[in-house]
Amino acid sequence: MKVLVLNAGSSSLKYRLIDVTDIENMKLMAKGICDRVGSEASQHVCSIDENELRISIPMENHDEAMQVVLDTLSSGPLKVLDSLDEIDAVGHRVVQGGKYFSHSVIIDDDVIKKIAELSELAPLHNKAALSGIHACQKHMPGVPMVAAFDTAFFQTLLPKAYMYPLPYDLCKKYNIRKYGAHGISHRYIAERAAEFLGKPLQDLKMITCHLGNGCSVTAIDHGQAVDTSMGMTPLDGLMMGTRCGSIDPAIVTFLEEHEHLSPEEMDDLMNKKSGILGVTGISNDLRSIGDAADQGDARSQLAYEMYAYSVKRYIGQYIAVLGGVDVIVLAAGVGENSKRMRRLIFEGLETIGIIIDEKRNNATQGEREISSDDSNVRVLIIPTDEEFMIARDTYELVEEREEQKAHAHEEEVSSVHNK
Numbered sequence: 387m388k389v390l391v392l393n394a395g396s397s398s399l400k401y402r403l404i405d406v407t408d409i410e411n412m413k414l415m416a417k418g419i420c421d422r423v424g425s426e427a428s429q430h431v432c433s434i435d436e437n438e439l440r441i442s443i444p445m446e447n448h449d450e451a452m453q454v455v456l457d458t459l460s461s462g463p464l465k466v467l468d469s470l471d472e473i474d475a476v477g478h479r480v481v482q483g484g485k486y487f488s489h490s491v492i493i494d495d496d497v498i499k500k501i502a503e504l505s506e507l508a509p510l511h512n513k514a515a516l517s518g519i520h521a522c523q524k525h526m527p528g529v530p531m532v533a534a535f536d537t538a539f540f541q542t543l544l545p546k547a548y549m550y551p552l553p554y555d556l557c558k559k560y561n562i563r564k565y566g567a568h569g570i571s572h573r574y575i576a577e578r579a580a581e582f583l584g585k586p587l588q589d590l591k592m593i594t595c596h597l598g599n600g601c602s603v604t605a606i607d608h609g610q611a612v613d614t615s616m617g618m619t620p621l622d623g624l625m626m627g628t629r630c631g632s633i634d635p636a637i638v639t640f641l642e643e644h645e646h647l648s649p650e651e652m653d654d655l656m657n658k659k660s661g662i663l664g665v666t667g668i669s670n671d672l673r674s675i676g677d678a679a680d681q682g683d684a685r686s687q688l689a690y691e692m693y694a695y696s697v698k699r700y701i702g703q704y705i706a707v708l709g710g711v712d713v714i715v716l717a718a719g720v721g722e723n724s725k726r727m728r729r730l731i732f733e734g735l736e737t738i739g740i741i742i743d744e745k746r747n748n749a750t751q752g753e754r755e756i757s758s759d760d761s762n763v764r765v766l767i768i769p770t771d772e773e774f775m776i777a778r779d780t781y782e783l784v785e786e787r788e789e790q791k792a793h794a795h796e797e798e799v800s801s802v803h804n805k
């Protein structure tokens with residue numbers, strides 16, 4: 387089954403075309419991104435194996451971006467499909483599934499209606515996903531589509547973990563609660579980690595850390611998410627590349643008042659001008675900060691320490707929440723690549739049985755363990771792959787539906803014969 391995975395952002399459309407033989411065998415056929423959609427600088431980058439195509443091309447909206455993607459896949463120098471009919475299914479990443487979706491679903495009119503209704507909670511993201519869905523309906527009518535939600539994995543949280551201590555009626559009126567985000571990644575790395583250890587996920591207490599430009603930590607108790615650091619929106623929790631994460635909420639009103647900021651300006655400050663970028667004034671990218679810290683830049687050194695401290699603090703919280711931990715998993719850009727950050731995060735945790743092996747921590751590739759043999763807690767690095775997870779869900783749901791259809795058809799035929 388050839389599955390097109392789409393991840394529509396407010397001004398981008400990322401995609402991967404994956405050939406799924408079964409859930410153990412997936413082959414990447416092509417991947418790419420349409421960037422700065424809606425601006426004059428829009429461009430499309432597509433790569434197949436070692437070959438890359440990069441073109442500036444006008445794309446007014448997601449519909450036009452979709453046309454560019456499909457044209458590239460089915461014609462021209464990087465063609466991988468003889469016809470668009472070869473695409474069997476499409477998997478869409480949707481950021482906000484609210485209280486409606488606790489797992490991925492086949493998209494129908496009702497699902498579309500609910501994604502639209504939930505746009506209030508994630509205005510940019512859900513609208514972008516809807517544009518992607520509508521573009522597919524137009525360009526590939528009849529092809530089954532699946533929605534995979536970033537929030538779905540956290541629907542197992544109990545009210546004590548997802549409610550905020552604000553006036554109850556207001557929380558109910560506006561659906562204010564913790565929804566979490568990055569759920570597709572947390573679910574993927576948790577499942578892979580269990581497989582890596584050769585143990586059922588249901589037997590493990592796990593803390594998963596997605597540390598990229600956006601960052602979140604999740605506590606998973608015997609396979610079920612019980613808490614996560616992102617909140618009603620992805621702004622909460624850890625310090626991130628440009629987002630502040632949890633801060634004293636009184637700072638918001640203080641700054642609005644003293645700096646004469648509107649709610650939109652304050653939102654922009656916390657989402658785009660804070661985190662590593664805000665502390666250093668240099669960059670949101672930890673690689674640049676590492677270099678600056680090496681050259682003695684005090685704010686870069688501080689940002690490193692604050693970031694590690696913020697992760698360490700959540701690990702501590704979640705050990706308490708879980709009543710212990712068997713496995714800690716790190717993933718995404720920082721988690722997978724920065725041995726320096728990993729060292730800082732776990733520094734001093736030897737006394738509670740978390741011991742990092744320096745040599746293993748310095749290894750660079752693939753799924754691996756970085757804890758020492760005498761560590762009570764296993765610490766793993768699992769490169770995340772959200773698109774793989776979406777392709778897998780899409781494959782499974784579409785296969786299941788085809789089987790149900792075939793079964794219903796067989797029953798119909800046999801009831802006709804028996805008449």
Ligand code: ADP
Pocket residue numbers: 597598599600627670671672673718719720723724
């Ligand atoms: P996103 O959340 O946007 O998907 P990624 O998971 O790709 O982000 O992570 C991007 C971040 O990973 C970069 O901003 C950078 O800070 C960090 N990163 C990537 N490679 C390295 C590295 N070798 N050393 C330190 N940080 C890195």
